[in-house]
Amino acid sequence: MSLLVANIPWPGPEGDPCPAIRARLQLPAGAALHFELVKRSVDGRRRPPQWLANYRVELEASALEQQVLRAPPHGVRAYNHRDHQRFDREDQPADRGAAPARWPAGLRPIVVGAGPAGLFAALRLGEAGAPAVLLERGGPVEERHHAVRKFWRHAELDLDTNVVFGEGGAGAFSDGKIYTRRRDGELGWIFRRLVDFGADPEILEEGWAHLGTDRIRAILPRLRARLIELGVEVRFHAAVAGLLVEGGRCVGLLLTGGEELRGAPVIMATGHSARDVWAAMLAAGAAAEQRPIHIGARVEHPQQIIDQARYGTARGELPPASYRLTSHPRALRGEAPPRAAHTFCMCPGGTVVGATNEPGRVVVNGMSYSKRQAWWANSAVIVEVRPEDYPGPDPLAGARYQDAIEQRAFAAGGGAFRAPAQRVVDLLAGKTSAELPRTSYTLGVTPADLREVLPPPLIAGLLAAIRHFDRQIPGFAGEEGVLIAPETRTTAPLRFARGEDLESPTLPGLMPVGEGAGYAGGIVSAALDGDRAARSIIERASALAARDRAPTA
Numbered sequence: 253m254s255l256l257v258a259n260i261p262w263p264g265p266e267g268d269p270c271p272a273i274r275a276r277l278q279l280p281a282g283a284a285l286h287f288e289l290v291k292r293s294v295d296g297r298r299r300p301p302q303w304l305a306n307y308r309v310e311l312e313a314s315a316l317e318q319q320v321l322r323a324p325p326h327g328v329r330a331y332n333h334r335d336h337q338r339f340d341r342e343d344q345p346a347d348r349g350a351a352p353a354r355w356p357a358g359l360r361p362i363v364v365g366a367g368p369a370g371l372f373a374a375l376r377l378g379e380a381g382a383p384a385v386l387l388e389r390g391g392p393v394e395e396r397h398h399a400v401r402k403f404w405r406h407a408e409l410d411l412d413t414n415v416v417f418g419e420g421g422a423g424a425f426s427d428g429k430i431y432t433r434r435r436d437g438e439l440g441w442i443f444r445r446l447v448d449f450g451a452d453p454e455i456l457e458e459g460w461a462h463l464g465t466d467r468i469r470a471i472l473p474r475l476r477a478r479l480i481e482l483g484v485e486v487r488f489h490a491a492v493a494g495l496l497v498e499g500g501r502c503v504g505l506l507l508t509g510g511e512e513l514r515g516a517p518v519i520m521a522t523g524h525s526a527r528d529v530w531a532a533m534l535a536a537g538a539a540a541e542q543r544p545i546h547i548g549a550r551v552e553h554p555q556q557i558i559d560q561a562r563y564g565t566a567r568g569e570l571p572p573a574s575y576r577l578t579s580h581p582r583a584l585r586g587e588a589p590p591r592a593a594h595t596f597c598m599c600p601g602g603t604v605v606g607a608t609n610e611p612g613r614v615v616v617n618g619m620s621y622s623k624r625q626a627w628w629a630n631s632a633v634i635v636e637v638r639p640e641d642y643p644g645p646d647p648l649a650g651a652r653y654q655d656a657i658e659q660r661a662f663a664a665g666g667g668a669f670r671a672p673a674q675r676v677v678d679l680l681a682g683k684t685s686a687e688l689p690r691t692s693y694t695l696g697v698t699p700a701d702l703r704e705v706l707p708p709p710l711i712a713g714l715l716a717a718i719r720h721f722d723r724q725i726p727g728f729a730g731e732e733g734v735l736i737a738p739e740t741r742t743t744a745p746l747r748f749a750r751g752e753d754l755e756s757p758t759l760p761g762l763m764p765v766g767e768g769a770g771y772a773g774g775i776v777s778a779a780l781d782g783d784r785a786a787r788s789i790i791e792r793a794s795a796l797a798a799r800d801r802a803p804t805a
């Protein structure tokens with residue numbers, strides 16, 4: 253039996269939490285206990301704000317255990333053997349996937365896309381001994397770093413190696429938020445591998461962990477080296493242009509240079525910006541349906557406004573404060589209520605970045621470095637978009653809706669990827685800002701009325717949300733808040749159908765995976781989905797290997 257003892261003041265890396273744990277458990281001073289830090293986080297609601305930690309505790313004497321279990325104090329939870337596994341740091345059998353002793357000939361998986369979904373799918377396959385191929389349309393992260401810098405500084409866009417395309421996928425130039433409280437099963441495997449490749453071990457404990465763009469850049473080459481060591485063929489500048497279909501099955505791919513690459517199953521993990529791949533998958537026979545999304549703008553404030561609102565004081569040694577807000581406006585005078593909205597991908601101490609992969613479009617997003625030291629805080633404020641808003645019933649209509657907004661934003665920004673921007677107070681007052689404060693968006697901002705960029709229902713949802721958020725974060729709607737638009741690529745506006753084995757029911761051999769397929773909404777969920785697809789292939793390989801070994805009559 254283990255005990256989870258929650259919300260103990262964290263004494264710092266060198267400090268001893270035992271006195272506080274004993275006090276919580278009402279144990280005598282000196283009672284022996286073994287403990288492990290499970291998670292720590294800042295409680296910004298306390299005044300002053302405080303670091304709190306959760307510990308897993310084992311008591312040495314069972315009499316003490318019985319005493320605690322008879323009347324568990326508040327904030328203490330007992331775990332039975334099954335729950336125990338939540339805290340295991342070692343791989344569990346289910347984690348590893350039952351890999352066949354010898355990979356069956358004829359099963360050659362191809363993974364498309366080196367984002368989190370594709371990378372973790374390739375890693376799982378490589379660890380199982382699969383002769384997998386990983387195709388990536390962009391360059392390796394070192395090259396990508398230069399291409400992105402060129403874009404952010406000089407507005408020179410590379411269509412295949414940019415903020416969303418290239419090794420690491422859309423998450424490579426991000427805040428690298430990997431917020432999840434769980435570390436069990438496959439999640440544990442993903443987190444441990446991240447640490448193996450250079451992530452700070454704190455991510456194994458911190459519920460609100462983030463990697464930071466600089467750390468991600470260091471992790472990716474090590475992950476690539478491991479893939480190559482495992483025998484995975486990693487190919488950069490290898491863009492998929494079409495699918496090879498024979499007898500109603502996907503049997504391989506056509507690359508942009510004209511090369512035909514045979515192999516299956518194909519794990520298609522090309523993210524939410526590869527609209528050309530969606531068209532190719534649909535043309536080949538994969539079924540998909542429309543899906544609701546959220547669209548809005550990035551709001552940027554000086555970080556100190558957020559610290560003051562959250563901590564009630566300057567932050568001192570505490571991490572830059574963050575927020576997560578939602579708005580569900582009520583109907584007024586019998587009218588339909590403005591649409592629901594929420595903040596998304598908040599980047600404390602971060603910057604707003606240009607994140608398009610296409611010419612003539614402006615798309616913004618947010619990122620930060622591991623130390624989160626920028627002067628600003630930003631977050632997307634996004635409003636629900638429904639399939640009935642889309643200009644047609646087909647699966648690509650949502651992408652056309654996004655694209656129209658991105659093109660209007662390009663025009664309103666005045667070209668060269670300058671983004672249209674408006675002070676929050678001016679959006680509320682219904683006027684274009686006369687001038688704008690300095691922002692972190694390096695490509696430049698142009699004063700504009702966001703009503704020219706975002707459709708009316710989104711503006712109404714944005715206005716209601718901002719008024720509501722200002723009550724929770726004083727200054728949110730103040731003079732210094734700026735909206736930079738548009739944030740359109742929050743997720744995919746369509747979802748590809750798939751069966752239990754994660755293959756397309758209308759195009760077997762194709763596995764639509766990750767955010768672009770409509771099954772993930774962030775780095776961790778994409779990595780998990782890629783891993784699921786790989787484990788499904790490994791299961792099949794094991795069954796094939798067992799069949800080949802079985803004696804024939």
Ligand SMILES: Cc1cc2nc3c(=O)[nH]c(=O)nc-3n(C[C@H](O)[C@H](O)[C@H](O)COP(=O)(O)OP(=O)(O)OC[C@H]3O[C@@H](n4cnc5c(N)ncnc54)[C@H](O)[C@@H]3O)c2cc1C
Pocket residue numbers: 364365366367368369370387388389390415416417418419420421422423424425426427428429430490491492493521522523524525526529597605607617618619765766767768772773774775776778779
């Ligand atoms: C600036 C920014 C900040 C973000 N911040 C966070 C964050 O802090 N936390 C978080 O959880 N999420 C964040 N996200 C979202 C996160 O990055 C995505 O959810 C995640 O990367 C999706 O993973 P994926 O593997 O499904 O797709 P992607 O990461 O999009 O990867 C797809 C890959 O496929 C490749 N590809 C595309 N087309 C082809 C083709 N035809 N042939 C070959 N390869 C192709 C692309 O080059 C790309 O590398 C952020 C995104 C952006 C853009």
